[in-house]
Amino acid sequence: MRRDLYHEALERGFLVGHPDGGPYLLDQDGFMAAMVDLTNPAAYAWYGQVIGAMPRTGGWMADFGESLPFDAVLHDGDPRELHNRWPVLWEQLCASVRGADEFVFHRSAWRGSRAAHWAGDQLTSWDAYDGMASALLGMLAGGVSGLPLMHADAGGYTSLPQPVIRAHRDTELLLRWCEWCVWSPVLRTHEGNRPDENAQVWDAGAAPAFVQQTRVFRELAPYRAGVVADDLPAIRHCWVEVPGTEAARRDDQYFFGPSFLVAPVLEPGVTGREVALPPGRWVLVWTGEEYAGDRVVRVRSLIGQPPVFHRAEDATAADLSRRIRAL
Template identity: 40%
Template structure:
């Protein structure tokens, strides 16, 4: 049954199929309006967000004029909230507009049934199931620690709001899915909040009184996810080189190449070398940082063009790094400033300088089409693609300050959430201009609604190099599963994690477990982290090299299966990494976020807790074969041994890829 709205004398009901998801009456209004003033503080991409609320009025008056709904408060009759209902084949939308420009707050109470589960919210790192908590949608640094009870988080908060919380994420999105097979999307870039702390309601707060509330219904969850991909955009297929071997991240100047050869000599299947520092470095107290001027640094890599060509002859692609800011002490900043392509201060015509921690950078103003085209062609096109790069990390995107002056005159409070999407488009346009869509690729951590149409690959951002509950290795799985439900088909992480601060360093246990987990992601890519010298690396000892080589070979052997999943993603929008409940409708699976289906035919349960030699694995209905032993299992919870190099992985016995899986058992099994 499709979505519909039913009018009453004193209000209306909104239905998703047979489920009433919103009920408004004059005596029990679901809508309220108000006036507030943001209280914002930003320190290097971390935000403190408050609201100086002046007015909140429930809308206790109702009129229906031929299907056009008008709501207002008896205390402020001239501030009318108009709702127009639009219905098409995909969705039902409430187009909500207020006649009073002074009104800048909107609250909507939707309903939640007993036992109903909600998922989504963008790339959530702490909780897959959203029930019981409140989730603001604001792109930012996720924070270090992300748990207010821990000393690390408290220390980072004291140093600049940098501790984070369970809801802070590079990629929020005001879209959520229900276990009753409907989805809600707020079509707005304004700051908004989903409040699920009351089990009987799904409360919405939006810092703008104009938005579209979109309602989708489906016969099942896979169809609902397909609708999300149809709505927000679909990624191209992953390149063959990106899935058929590992990408090694090294940033050691000329010494990079001797280290790469050492790793290659271990027998590792390598298809990419990623050098963030191809543009040079600067040293800060945070660690070794990059020089933010997006051109080849010939001093650090004197013969890089020849190196790239030599790697290409071996089937190895070269990858780099870029972000949407320009260091004020680099030549590209001066070039952009002379062209008028930088965002400005509000009190002058001087370029706005953002403090990135011991250096400042200008903001290329992507609301100016000429500036966006300049960055796409002049930097990514000429300095990167034409130079020989096949991929790159397209970093940041979540830093736009809320007090800049933009070319198009838009409110930076709204432009802030749109910025990752504009940034993704700049990158995608550059690749398309060279006819390399699906051949070259980039990966991003920042996002918002619509980034799916431009970003071909997500990465999980900057995890701590540990097993911590809210900022460690396990958050990669939650991020992949939550973002995948909203049409982001491909996800991966920094093998080994990234953030090493205040004594938190990689352990051998962590390295082994991350190697195992990374082998069963679409892209297997390592990272040295923010403090390479303080942390274990793939080439730190023979044991790591042997383990990495073996698991990279496993990853490479899975390429035919991953290619089939990528083709499926192009056709249907289904993600490669999926929560169990996407294919098996059992409430027992609604909270499972530490294991996943890799396509429909493989189940992966990485070890994401320290000092464990095994773990419990939940298998859904059907017959499942343990990848390493070939032993057959049935539905239920099983205690599975998990030595390094044998993370719990199962395959469906009736899979058409059973011969491929059996060959892996024969070659790599116990």
């Protein structure tokens, strides 16, 4: 049975109010939307029942949560004081109806958030302004800002058809984005806002490589479980692990947990990149080749094999790397 949730909430007085009276309607680029007043206990309970009754297949994306207007009229509280805490209320509501085996991820957060978050709707492009490189920067910044479980839409989301600013996802961008997201808390693809205009993981040109990437992600599951249980961010800027080194001065490589140094390929049409190795001995996961550290090296990188290293003395990481090479 179809429900008119907007009018249900409106008739019960469950919506965030406008100072001029009536609900506060927000422009969502083509349609208007209202917000449920999470400070109203009855509205909170009603919305939880709505979400809890929806059919689900393992979890959901808890989008938005950051748009409480400063002049809103609430059941309880000052919107200027609640604006930054609103994402936490939204997170708590979703957590209250989430099943034990369900995965929920959010876009907004504030101090005290612990749920998984993603970096927003990046362009389907390579650039650091709002493309793949910006997703890495967002994950690094989020990690040191209290968001330990950051990830991104692998492949990006927003495509732009305009001739002046054009963003389009080809197979290379899609696979290069996926290959480093394998070395993160979450590997999650997105078909994007214009699916027919962009490469997809099920395309003939992408599927075999993507399947192999998912095998690596699966092999990393025990290690990943330990990483996400840690109090430190899963995606760590190098200065967290190796402060004072050349690696710590770079924003284009990171540690996935304590063991693996990852250097994503962030440019199109290249077959390798430079990596700043910290002091010590380092082993390239894909080949088992050992490198002397405390220097910058150039590493060949085929699709599906971004430069990923572990410390030579790390027996657990070495065993995991051998299993990955055997896939």
